[in-house]
């Protein structure tokens with residue numbers, strides 16, 4: 152049977168505005184529609200896991216405010232265990248200011264708030280929960296010391312650690328040795344490897360360099376070009392599903408959540424990446440972060456965009 156998935160990460164309230172183009176410094180753009188949507192890479196990935204059929208426990212920190220309460224309620228509605236959703240006494244809930252242009256491209260500023268106060272000591276009460284899981288999924292919107300602590304603990308118990316290195320931060324060899332699969336997008340792969348990543352051929356070179364830093368498996372997401380896998384020294388390319396992109400916000404989050412679900416069900420890495428590309432393709436056809444995350448029953452074959 153499928154193993155439990157633990158997500159340790161951020162919770163934000165996304166404030167999304169649609170605009171003709173993303174303003175340059177000093178520019179004001181009028182006329183976009185606005186909506187709020189619960190987000191944060193941790194929360195998005197936890198919701199993706201739940202909607203795609205995984206059993207998930209989410210360890211995160213919100214403020215003692217209305218956004219925090221809304222998030223908690225929403226997670227419960229999604230069937231996510233909120234036992235380890237903590238409320239910080241001092242900082243407000245994290246927020247993300249997101250601008251989406253006419254082509255579905257986005258630009259994002261995040262104010263971390265309570266997410267910056269999710270510390271290793273907060274995980275102590277959840278160690279038994281982590282110990283009983285099959286997969287630990289993390290991103291980098293929480294303190295690096297917390298990511299490192301959780302990765303080290305999980306890896307020491309043989310739990311597979313998936314690290315989505317977003318937004319990019321300095322990754323030490325001490326952290327990377329605990330990571331089973333790292334999942335950068337092309338820009339993050341560029342920052343990690345130090346070489347430009349525009350094509351799948353570039354991604355192969357970057358993945359080789361990243362694996363050389365001590366991570367076992369590398370999966371680079373390449374937007375509309377799909378994903379590249381480097382598993383135990385062997386490459387595999389998985390094409391994206393051709394869809395009309397409306398809003399790519401959270402495509403990476405859906406990809407990572409889906410990857411965790413498929414792996415928790417015992418699928419191979421190549422099968423899991425195919426499943427993740429299918430789920431992510433559906434999400435880019437919809438506006439918003441969590442609002443765009445598909446449910447498992449949408450991934451039945453007849454509903455999928457054809458290859």
Ligand code: ATP
Pocket residue numbers: 336337371372373374375377378391392393394396399400401402403404406427428429431432435
């Ligand atoms: P974002 O930051 O916008 O959430 P990302 O930059 O983290 O996304 P991408 O590499 O852009 O990640 O996308 C993740 C996955 O989503 C891709 O590997 C692909 O499977 C799917 N995807 C993204 N964009 C498209 C697209 N235009 N058409 C089809 N699939 C897409």
